[in-house]
Amino acid sequence: MMKEAGDNKIFSFKNRLLRLRRDSNRWSLITLLVVFLIALPVLTIIFELFDGPGESWMHIVKNLLGQYVSNTVFLLIACSVMVLILGVTASWLVARYEFPFRKQLEWLLILPLAIPSYIVAYAYAGILDYGGSLELIQRYLGMEFTRIDIMNRFGLAFVLSISLFPYVYVSTRAFFLNSANNLLEASRMLGVGEIRSFFKLVLPLSRPAIIAGMILVLMEVLNDYGAAYYFGVNTFTTGIFRSWFSLEEPETAIYLSALLLLLVFALILFEKWQRRKIQYANESKKNERIYRKTTSKGKQFLIFCLVITPVIFGFFIPVAQLLYWAFLTYPSVFEYDFILLSMQTFGIAFLTATVTVILATLLIFAAKWNRISIIKSISRLGVLGYAIPGAVVAIGVMIPILALDRWLMDLVYKISGSPGGFIIHGTLFALVYAYAVRFLAVAYNPIESTALKVSNSIPDASKTLGVGNFKTFFKIEYPLIKTGLLSAFILVFVDVLKELPLTLILKPFQVNTLAVKAFEYASDERVMEAAIPSLFIIFTAAFPVIFLNKLLVKK
Amino acid sequence: MKQVVLFLSILLFFSCKQNTQDTDVINVYTHRHYESDQELFRKFEAQTGIKVNVINASADELIQKMTLEGRNSPADVLITVDAGRLHRAKESDLLQPIQSKIIDSIVPNYLKDKDNQWFSLTKRARVIAYAKDRVNPEDLSTFEDLVNEKWENKLLIRSSGNIYNQSLLASIIANHGDEAAKEWVAGVVKNMARSPRGNDRDQVKAVAAGEGDLAIVNTYYIGLMAHSNNPEEVNVVESIGIFFPNQETTGTHINVSGAGVAKYAPNKENAVKFIEFLLSEEAQRVFALSNFEYPVNTHVEVSETLLQWGSFKEDTLNLSELGENNKKAVILFDEGGWR
Numbered sequence: 001m002m003k004e005a006g007d008n009k010i011f012s013f014k015n016r017l018l019r020l021r022r023d024s025n026r027w028s029l030i031t032l033l034v035v036f037l038i039a040l041p042v043l044t045i046i047f048e049l050f051d052g053p054g055e056s057w058m059h060i061v062k063n064l065l066g067q068y069v070s071n072t073v074f075l076l077i078a079c080s081v082m083v084l085i086l087g088v089t090a091s092w093l094v095a096r097y098e099f100p101f102r103k104q105l106e107w108l109l110i111l112p113l114a115i116p117s118y119i120v121a122y123a124y125a126g127i128l129d130y131g132g133s134l135e136l137i138q139r140y141l142g143m144e145f146t147r148i149d150i151m152n153r154f155g156l157a158f159v160l161s162i163s164l165f166p167y168v169y170v171s172t173r174a175f176f177l178n179s180a181n182n183l184l185e186a187s188r189m190l191g192v193g194e195i196r197s198f199f200k201l202v203l204p205l206s207r208p209a210i211i212a213g214m215i216l217v218l219m220e221v222l223n224d225y226g227a228a229y230y231f232g233v234n235t236f237t238t239g240i241f242r243s244w245f246s247l248e249e250p251e252t253a254i255y256l257s258a259l260l261l262l263l264v265f266a267l268i269l270f271e272k273w274q275r276r277k278i279q280y281a282n283e284s285k286k287n288e289r290i291y292r293k294t295t296s297k298g299k300q301f302l303i304f305c306l307v308i309t310p311v312i313f314g315f316f317i318p319v320a321q322l323l324y325w326a327f328l329t330y331p332s333v334f335e336y337d338f339i340l341l342s343m344q345t346f347g348i349a350f351l352t353a354t355v356t357v358i359l360a361t362l363l364i365f366a367a368k369w370n371r372i373s374i375i376k377s378i379s380r381l382g383v384l385g386y387a388i389p390g391a392v393v394a395i396g397v398m399i400p401i402l403a404l405d406r407w408l409m410d411l412v413y414k415i416s417g418s419p420g421g422f423i424i425h426g427t428l429f430a431l432v433y434a435y436a437v438r439f440l441a442v443a444y445n446p447i448e449s450t451a452l453k454v455s456n457s458i459p460d461a462s463k464t465l466g467v468g469n470f471k472t473f474f475k476i477e478y479p480l481i482k483t484g485l486l487s488a489f490i491l492v493f494v495d496v497l498k499e500l501p502l503t504l505i506l507k508p509f510q511v512n513t514l515a516v517k518a519f520e521y522a523s524d525e526r527v528m529e530a531a532i533p534s535l536f537i538i539f540t541a542a543f544p545v546i547f548l549n550k551l552l553v554k555k
Numbered sequence: 556m557k558q559v560v561l562f563l564s565i566l567l568f569f570s571c572k573q574n575t576q577d578t579d580v581i582n583v584y585t586h587r588h589y590e591s592d593q594e595l596f597r598k599f600e601a602q603t604g605i606k607v608n609v610i611n612a613s614a615d616e617l618i619q620k621m622t623l624e625g626r627n628s629p630a631d632v633l634i635t636v637d638a639g640r641l642h643r644a645k646e647s648d649l650l651q652p653i654q655s656k657i658i659d660s661i662v663p664n665y666l667k668d669k670d671n672q673w674f675s676l677t678k679r680a681r682v683i684a685y686a687k688d689r690v691n692p693e694d695l696s697t698f699e700d701l702v703n704e705k706w707e708n709k710l711l712i713r714s715s716g717n718i719y720n721q722s723l724l725a726s727i728i729a730n731h732g733d734e735a736a737k738e739w740v741a742g743v744v745k746n747m748a749r750s751p752r753g754n755d756r757d758q759v760k761a762v763a764a765g766e767g768d769l770a771i772v773n774t775y776y777i778g779l780m781a782h783s784n785n786p787e788e789v790n791v792v793e794s795i796g797i798f799f800p801n802q803e804t805t806g807t808h809i810n811v812s813g814a815g816v817a818k819y820a821p822n823k824e825n826a827v828k829f830i831e832f833l834l835s836e837e838a839q840r841v842f843a844l845s846n847f848e849y850p851v852n853t854h855v856e857v858s859e860t861l862l863q864w865g866s867f868k869e870d871t872l873n874l875s876e877l878g879e880n881n882k883k884a885v886i887l888f889d890e891g892g893w894r
């Protein structure tokens with residue numbers, strides 16, 4: 001009895017409130033503010049759920065849902081396995097071994113990301129098609145044409161994995177470069193072999209980094225529309241578009257998106273649960289030289305082959321096909337406008353990447369500095385935007401912005417007496433905001449996985465000595481998480497370059513991007529003509545990737 | 556911190572530069588994205604001094620955007636590549652009726668909305684492409700006949716997510732009713748040479764390669780292939796014949812791209828002028844010559860490629876019916892297992 005009474009007192013509502021007040025600081029507020037901004041479009045969509053699905057919902061459940069689920073689950077599993085193997089092998093070999101062309105391959109391995117996956121799908125279909133490059137080559141060699149049919153779900157899994165594995169590569173490599181070295185030295189000194197220490201030590205420790213990359217890949221897989229539609233594979237996302245456009249029921253599309261969100265949420269929770277209380281902090285010293293093993297010539301060649309294979313399939317082959325198409329079409333397609341367009345696209349991507357990385361960092365550290373645990377959990381809501389198709393995010397962004405705009409327009413009308421147009425909607429601001437909502441996860445995951453490894457002891461010491469959060473961050477944490485920030489910047493930058501549906505809906509009249517140009521041709525079944533703008537996307541992406549990669553590798 | 560301030564100020568700067576409501580402007584939301592269109596927009600600018608602002612996206616996205624924007628929407632003109640979407644825009648109360656003698660004199664009744672809310676600009680026919688070496692065109696007659704068992708494992712057609720297939724089925728529903736349409740879907744699915752994948756061009760290529768004998772495709776894409784920069788595609792077109800089905804019955808199914816004036820258009824006069832311009836002989840000639848579409852303006856000749864295929868009787872079903880039956884068509888496709 002006594003105990004119960006005591007419990008009641010401690011856990012009474014009033015007491016809880018008091019504790020909340022005691023624990024809250026300005027970082028709690030800042031976290032909530034950022035999460036609110038980023039999650040607002042997602043919440044808008046969830047709010048729409050209360051209207052219920054459209055009348056076609058039963059039709060979808062009866063005739064289509066089974067197919068959507070089975071294809072989507074298949075793609076998730078197949079792609080996880082493939083990107084895990086491709087990404088981790090590549091990053092490990094590149095970080096640990098010395099071999100010919102290592103420096104070039106380091107950034108070449110990122111470049112498959114620069115080709116929109118629907119373009120990779122078109123390129124492969126073009127190669128393996130009747131009258132495609134493969135047939136031409138075989139005809140030239142006097143061989144019989146052996147057709148490989150890629151337009152099915154296996155082909156789709158291949159195309160998606162080969163163009164998305166760099167997410168895993170980038171995030172795990174940042175880890176391998178940072179801290180795996182001394183661990184491995186220790187393990188080797190204790191007489192454990194290379195392969196054994198990889199599986200026993202490095203792989204478990206690099207889990208946050210691997211998972212960070214994998215979650216991005218899986219969200220991107222869930223989100224893919226172009227490649228799946230072209231290959232005739234029905235997934236959740238093709239279903240969302242079908243119910244929105246063909247069945248004319250946006251509310252049903254939103255319902256499907258919500259199911260998709262649940263799936264992603266389940267994935268994230270599962271990962272959290274798996275990780276539970278494991279702390280990944282370690283006190284690795286910076287500025288340590290990376291020690292790379294040099295092996296025999298034969299082994300070096302073998303490693304070289306292993307590393308270059310994903311680059312060949314993910315980059316050289318599609319790019320070769322694009323170059324061939326570009327060669328066939330350049331007289332009718334090439335304009336000098338493309339150079340201007342590249343610069344404009346570059347500017348938008350740069351701006352967005354900067355904003356997104358700042359927001360993600362703010363979110364991660366504000367959540368860390370705040371003392372209320374529930375707010376810490378809420379902070380993860382910020383990543384949900386990436387799982388929703390860009391077109392749906394665009395709607396989620398438009399609804400609150402238009403509401404705000406109407407209010408502002410009323411205000412302007414009252415003050416000036418003359419009606420004006422939209423103030424925020426249809427501007428670059430709205431577009432960048434939408435990008436940030438969509439790509440926050442892309443920045444969040446690599447930064448978080450490096451931030452996890454910064455042990456709390458040094459920043460804590462610094463704060464005990466009376467140095468503020470901000471100063472501590474720039475003096476201590478910032479240098480330690482720089483690799484994560486750079487990786488995040490590269491990934492967001494490249495993602496913005498190729499983003500399409502959101503750009504189409506929200507772009508201001510005067511703004512155009514290369515991806516829009518490529519799409520104009522591709523959507524009209526003029527895939528060959530889309531090659532030149534696609535190549536421009538790749539080249540625009542290549543410069544920052546190479547440059548930032550230098551910064552990232554340089555200690 | 557300084558950088559943050561700097562970026563915010565850049566953003567604000569960009570936010571301010573938006574002038575969509577000047578007198579000499581027209582804001583076009585369009586699903587058409589061809590160079591020929593851009594050429595026409597430039598011509599219109601040169602002739603009238605009215606600046607053309609363009610937003611390119613799919614019609615569905617544009618309709619959603621206009622709906623959300625409501626009465627403040629900057630859109631003046633909506634252009635789509637099929638009649639169904641225009642009908643939907645009208646049903647969503649996004650368009651307004653237009654009275655123009657010029658437009659009325661050019662566009663026949665079946666190619667425009669009953670209430671003058673939208674008008675066709677160009678036409679595309681959905682036809683049967685057959686393998687010249689394996690199919691005798693005399694065996695072909697109608698779309699309805701494709702369910703005949705002699706075509707088992709011979710038919711190639713893309714997925715039902717495609718609007719041209721949806722419109723085709725919508726026309727069958729309008730002409731023959733639900734039951735017949737349902738049977739047609741089942742019959743076609745049974746006769747398919749492979750599960751639907753790829754686009755219209757891929758279907759034609761598959762016929763040339765012998766994967767099937769017949770492909771249901773749009774004339775417009777065959778025109779593009781015949782003039783492709785890729786010699787392989789030109790070869791492909793040479794090995795196939797074009798058949799206009801339903802000549803003895805309803806006429807060959809056509810779809811159109813068309814335009815309507817937005818209900819809350821801030822520049823309505825310019826919008827009407829713009830549509831009149833797009834229907835003028837000068838503009839229609841550009842459409843016909845560069846894009847292998849059939850012009851709506853009968854004073855303009857079709858391109859040479861289309862001339863070779865001969866003239867044909869077109870289905871004069873009022874195009875609004877395609878929009879009205881679109882959703883039903885999609886449901887029939889799903890129930891029949893047409894991917």
